[in-house]
Amino acid sequence: MSPQPAPTDAPMPPPGFELLQAGGPFMQVNGPLYARRDGAAVRFGLRVEQRHCNPMGILHGGMMASFCDMLLPMAVLGQPGPVKGHFLPTISLQIDYLAPSPLGCWLEGTGELLRATRSLVFAQGLVSADGTPCARVSGVFKIGPPLPDNFTG
Known part of the structure; x- marks a missing residue:
């Protein structure tokens, strides 16, 4: 399946x-x-569309969680050491919702590696909606198998 344009x-x-x-x-x-x-x-981004919103016209919390669950592993994937080039399945994800992300806004996130052990990765990030902080996230990820050679993330 190809990505939705x-x-x-x-x-x-x-x-x-x-x-x-x-x-x-x-x-x-x-x-x-x-x-x-x-x-x-x-930096990771998403334009909030109607299909991403709850009935109040703001980004659904589940979509924010999905965004953050991609943000943290992708932000640390290229780091040197045991993390580089490995699939990072989520063990734990904590999100503090700070402000709404309205329909049409540009959602943008950054993440950073806090620590990597032989088997685990600890990371944190911040997400903004049109420049206003809207979510703080932290997570723990398992260092999984190597990603396929054709992985383009």
């Missing part, structure tokens, strides 16, 4: 963001997600 009437992502071709079928249907690499750092 951005709707033609949706505003384009900010300069430097490219369509992310990772996350499997679930994120391909629920995205599209975007990424921008600044050296070793990765």
Whole structure:
């Protein structure tokens, strides 16, 4: 299944963001997600569409959780050491919802590696909606098997 293209009437992502071709079928249907690499750092983005919203017209908490569950592993995936090039399944994900993310806003997140052991990764991140902090996230991930050679995340 190929990623869903951005709707033609949706505003384009900010300069430097490219369509992310990772996350499997679930994120391909629920995205599209975007990424921008600044050296070793990765910024993650999503334009909040109607299908991402709850009945109040703000990003559904479950979609924010999915966004964050992609953000943290992708942000640390290229780090040197035991993390580099490995699948990072989620063990624990904690999210503090700080502010609403309204329909049409640009959601953008950053993450950082706090610590990696031989088998676990600890990371944290911050997500903003049009520049306003809207979620703080931390997670623990298992260092899984190596990613396939054709992985493009």
